[in-house]
Amino acid sequence: MVKKWWQEAVGYEIYCKSFCDSNGDGIGDLQGVKSKLEILRDLGVTCIWFAPIYKSPQVDNGYDVADYQDIEPAYGTLEDFKEVLEKAHSLGIRVIMDMVLNHSSDEHPWFVESRKSKDNPYRNYYIWQPPREDGSEPNNWGNVFYEGNGSAWTLDETTGEYYLHLYSAKMPDLNWEYEPLRQEIYKMLHWWLDLGVDGFRLDVFNRFKKTPGFPDSKKEASELDLDRYRMDPAMFTHVEGIHDLIHGLYKNVFGPRDCFTVGEGANMTWDLAPDYTLPEREELVSLYHFQLSSRMRDTITPELFRTVQTKYWEKVTEKGGWIIQYMSNHDSQRQVSCYGDEAYRARSAKLLAALTFTSPGIPFIYQGEEIGMTNVRFDSIEDYNCCYTLGSYQSLLKKGKSVEEAMDYIATRSRDNARTPYQWNDSANAGFTTGKPWLKVNPNYKEINLEQDLSSPDSIFRFYQSLAALRREHPALTEGDLILYLPEDEKVLMYTRKCDGETVLVVANFTSTPAPFALPEEMKGREFKLLLSNMEEGRALSEKSELAPWEAAVYLL
Ligand code: GLC
Ligand code: CA
Numbered sequence: 001m002v003k004k005w006w007q008e009a010v011g012y013e014i015y016c017k018s019f020c021d022s023n024g025d026g027i028g029d030l031q032g033v034k035s036k037l038e039i040l041r042d043l044g045v046t047c048i049w050f051a052p053i054y055k056s057p058q059v060d061n062g063y064d065v066a067d068y069q070d071i072e073p074a075y076g077t078l079e080d081f082k083e084v085l086e087k088a089h090s091l092g093i094r095v096i097m098d099m100v101l102n103h104s105s106d107e108h109p110w111f112v113e114s115r116k117s118k119d120n121p122y123r124n125y126y127i128w129q130p131p132r133e134d135g136s137e138p139n140n141w142g143n144v145f146y147e148g149n150g151s152a153w154t155l156d157e158t159t160g161e162y163y164l165h166l167y168s169a170k171m172p173d174l175n176w177e178y179e180p181l182r183q184e185i186y187k188m189l190h191w192w193l194d195l196g197v198d199g200f201r202l203d204v205f206n207r208f209k210k211t212p213g214f215p216d217s218k219k220e221a222s223e224l225d226l227d228r229y230r231m232d233p234a235m236f237t238h239v240e241g242i243h244d245l246i247h248g249l250y251k252n253v254f255g256p257r258d259c260f261t262v263g264e265g266a267n268m269t270w271d272l273a274p275d276y277t278l279p280e281r282e283e284l285v286s287l288y289h290f291q292l293s294s295r296m297r298d299t300i301t302p303e304l305f306r307t308v309q310t311k312y313w314e315k316v317t318e319k320g321g322w323i324i325q326y327m328s329n330h331d332s333q334r335q336v337s338c339y340g341d342e343a344y345r346a347r348s349a350k351l352l353a354a355l356t357f358t359s360p361g362i363p364f365i366y367q368g369e370e371i372g373m374t375n376v377r378f379d380s381i382e383d384y385n386c387c388y389t390l391g392s393y394q395s396l397l398k399k400g401k402s403v404e405e406a407m408d409y410i411a412t413r414s415r416d417n418a419r420t421p422y423q424w425n426d427s428a429n430a431g432f433t434t435g436k437p438w439l440k441v442n443p444n445y446k447e448i449n450l451e452q453d454l455s456s457p458d459s460i461f462r463f464y465q466s467l468a469a470l471r472r473e474h475p476a477l478t479e480g481d482l483i484l485y486l487p488e489d490e491k492v493l494m495y496t497r498k499c500d501g502e503t504v505l506v507v508a509n510f511t512s513t514p515a516p517f518a519l520p521e522e523m524k525g526r527e528f529k530l531l532l533s534n535m536e537e538g539r540a541l542s543e544k545s546e547l548a549p550w551e552a553a554v555y556l557l
Contacts (some may be wrong), residue, residue, distance in 0.1 A: 005094065006260045006285060008478050010468050011364035012045040015330045016053050016075050017061055018421045019367060021433035030076035034084045037091055043370060043461065044468020047094040049201050051330055057107050059170040060387050063203065064105035068188050085196055094198035096260060101185055102204045103171040111172050115156050124178040127164040129214060131155065138162055140216045142229035146391040150226035166207060166236055168387060176208040176245050186252040199260030205246065206265060209239040224395050237267045243275060246283040255282060262324055263287040270311035277321030286322035286362060295332035298412065300339050302493050302510050306484050309359050313482040317360040325361040327352055328369060333417045337375035341512045344550045345372050346458045350534035351508050351552040357467040358497060358506045358554060360482050368422055370464045371453045375417040376442040381407070385439050389414040423449040466532050470554065476504045491515035492547060503557040509547035516546040528555040
């Protein structure tokens with residue numbers, strides 16, 4: 001099989017709004033991105049994923065798209081984008097666009113038309129249903145953001161019908177059952193490929209299909225569900241027929257253009273993943289699952305890590321499909337705060353990176369992770385921006401929780417943890433902007449910033465560089481089989497990646513206390529060459545060893 005560029009890629013997610021502001025308006029922009037591309041190249045990045053930069057009212061920071069073929073004015077123009085694309089390509093960096101196709105903004109011209117009348121040519125671009133007899137919503141589905149009264153439906157006075165919005169009322173769901181809409185989407189995707197982009201990240205792609213007939217959810221109320229509304233992913237995720245839609249995208253766009261695709265797999269499992277990603281299925285190249293993501297959980301035990309990696313290896317990666325290796329993104333907590341230990345910030349950040357870069361799949365870095373940026377905690381709800389955070393906060397208050405309890409709840413769950421501006425240096429606003437940043441900078445920027453990191457012997461950035469270099473030098477890390485050792489160990493992870501006579505061994509202590517361990521029989525007496533360690537002095541592996549808290553090392557066998 002011909003090797004594709006993405007098989008050896010190192011990805012990097014750019015959340016443009018928080019990356020670098022070039023003109024002092026407090027909002028990151030494309031010229032800001034352009035000015036930092038060399039740094040990403042030096043980091044070892046070969047592909048960037050732009051979280052949505054399209055024209056948007058910014059209800060959900062761009063995941064509410066008002067024009068799929070134009071750039072958000074606060075970020076720049078299409079010309080700026082072309083400059084970024086050209087420069088990225090000249091540095092050997094591919095660019096993929098975030099495609100938000102489950103919904104659009106209510107300010108998208110399609111929706112502006114659609115709501116005008118029942119016989120408008122764009123009516124069926126969205127999902128409209130008449131009220132129930134008593135005038136209430138067509139069913140009890142709740143919206144994901146817990147916005148308003150909690151319902152996923154909003155009544156539009158003009159025609160007296162409800163439209164569906166799984167997220168915000170300002171983000172109506174597109175109607176994938178309607179062929180003319182699908183054709184319109186194919187055309188738009190070709191337009192971006194013609195412009196030179198290298199592929200797409202598909203936002204919540206597995207929610208395009210909703211349960212036919214829109215039946216009520218029978219789910220029990222969660223701590224956030226309001227009144228009779230139920231936020232129930234089962235009603236609109238992995239619904240039968242979803243594969244035909246994704247296959248349609250492949251047949252009409254992805255296949256003929258041979259582009260990279262990564263689907264955001266909400267509620268994905270290792271049993272469902274193969275049908276979306278195995279090459280013979282002709283759907284997607286790769287996907288994100290959330291089973292090791294700091295959006296979903298507060299800890300990863302070594303046992304969970306072993307299980308998840310083994311399952312995805314056996315069912316997906318070994319069979320020619322791809323998954324993305326990552327632990328955080330713009331929707332999550334900062335991985336070092338969530339899975340590492342801030343008391344061992346640099347060391348644990350490096351351990352997490354080592355696991356991501358040496359496990360089978362394509363590693364994706366989320367901006368700031370490479371300098372060990374941490375969670376933030378704002379004292380006032382006023383300082384939070386994320387719509388999901390604000391919705392959950394209101395919903396908790398409505399359910400009788402105190403302000404304090406609600407603030408505690410959102411502190412680790414808020415997506416703003418990941419969205420505070422990039423910390424470039426220790427000057428005002430971390431060097432992100434000369435103006436007033438759209439979201440407060442994490443007050444720890446004096447100690448944690450790129451400049452400081454690079455001047456430290458403990459640099460996390462340089463550790464990432466070494467990991468990227470290891471992937472270039474050792475095919476075992478990109479192509480090799482995965483074998484896990486010490487299946488019962490509660491602290492230590494040990495695995496090999498092996499191909500064509502080359503074996504790379506990874507050992508890591510996933511805890512804040514020392515971890516003694518013994519080498520498995522079959523490894524005794526072999527020679528280990530240390531390739532990389534996150535300790536000041538890398539250590540030789542003896543038959544009985546002890547790993548320091550958060551120690552991680554990579555050896556060549
Ligand atoms: C995805 C995005 C998230 C967004 C949601 C709705 O989960 O990553 O940021 O809010 O979809 O588009
Ligand atoms: Ca700006």
